[in-house]
Amino acid sequence: LLQLDNSLIKQSAAAASQNIETLKAQAALAKSVYEKQKNLWEQNIGSEIQLLTAKTNADALASQLKGATEQVGVIKDQLAYTSIYSDVDGVAEEVNIHVGEMFMGAGQIKIVNTQKLKATALVPENYTGKVRVGSDVALNFPDMQKTIETKISVMGKVIDPLSRSFFIETKLAPNSDFRPNQLVQVKIKDYSKANALSIPINILQNDEKGKFVYVAISENGKMIARKKMITVGEFYGDNMEVLGGLAIGDAIITTGYQNLFDGQFITTVAK
Structure with missing residues (x-):
């Protein structure tokens, strides 16, 4: 996404790498001198001071080489931090930072990924x-x-x-x-029931005995409105579930039901 100014860090990395090459050469020379001095000491040639001096010099340069190598690793880590990456795939929807500008820690780029919504x-x-x-x-x-x-x-x-x-x-x-x-x-979907019986909720009426609807029944050749007490369940939208009181084939009155009473003669109109 972004590449921060890393020129100073690159210079430090180059200098550290050059220093390592120098220390490698010096450490190799010091080790060679120590090994030769050790061989001479084993042949009773030379003094113990010369041997210890060569060993101390070789150990010191080896320690400096190790420290310089670790320092190069630290500089490489710092260099990696100058490259800004996103932890998610997507498209840069908003970019509030431009080349040459300085910015604080607040978010400067908004990444949008429409594949994981x-x-x-x-x-x-x-x-x-x-x-x-x-x-x-x-x-x-x-x-x-x-x-x-x-x-x-x-x-x-x-x-x-x-x-x-x-x-x-x-x-x-x-x-x-x-x-x-x-x-x-x-x-x-918080409720479902197969073969549920439902009625329009607006035709449902109440009295002191409970909920009821009117159905049209033929008695002695005439159509009569009869009150049927029903038990209701859940409702959804404009419909109410009927748990009991109605049977398949009941002709529910859906027009003019507000002014009916039980046993009233009615007239049906074919649509």
Whole structure:
């Protein structure tokens, strides 16, 4: 992404490398002198002072060579730090630094990777027992007029004390049309039931005995409105699930039901 000014460090690296070559030559010479002095000492030629002096000189130069080599390693590490890389793949969306400018530690380049996007949402805490990792999710992108099916991949373990909700996360398949921070409508399937019976929620009425609807029944050749008490379950959109009280084939009255009473004669109009 960026290459910082490393001219001084390169000069230091070149000087250190040159110093190493010099020390290598000096250390090799000192080692050779020591080995020759040692051979002469073993033949009772020369003094012990000469042997110790040669050994001390060889050891000192070897130690200097080791230190210089380590110093070159440190300089190479410093040189590597002058090259700035991103830890993620992507495109540089924003670049706030230019050649020749100085900058502080704040972020200067924004990297965008549309290949690893995710959708997040906050879910009210009363759905804690109904939503889990793996639950089906429908993501609707209103601006794109597109809906995709996916599943919850991550679910928060903590209820936010302010919003009384927990977060969920779902991964998105790579798609160049998606954008970070894009708004999306999240629909989570928290309940499903095969062959469920449902009715429009607006026709549901209440009295002191509970919830009921009116159905049309033929008695003695005439159509009569009969009140049927029902038990309801979950609701979705404009529909309410019926758990009991209705049977297949019941003709539910959906028009004019507000002013009916049990046993009232009615007239049906064919559409």
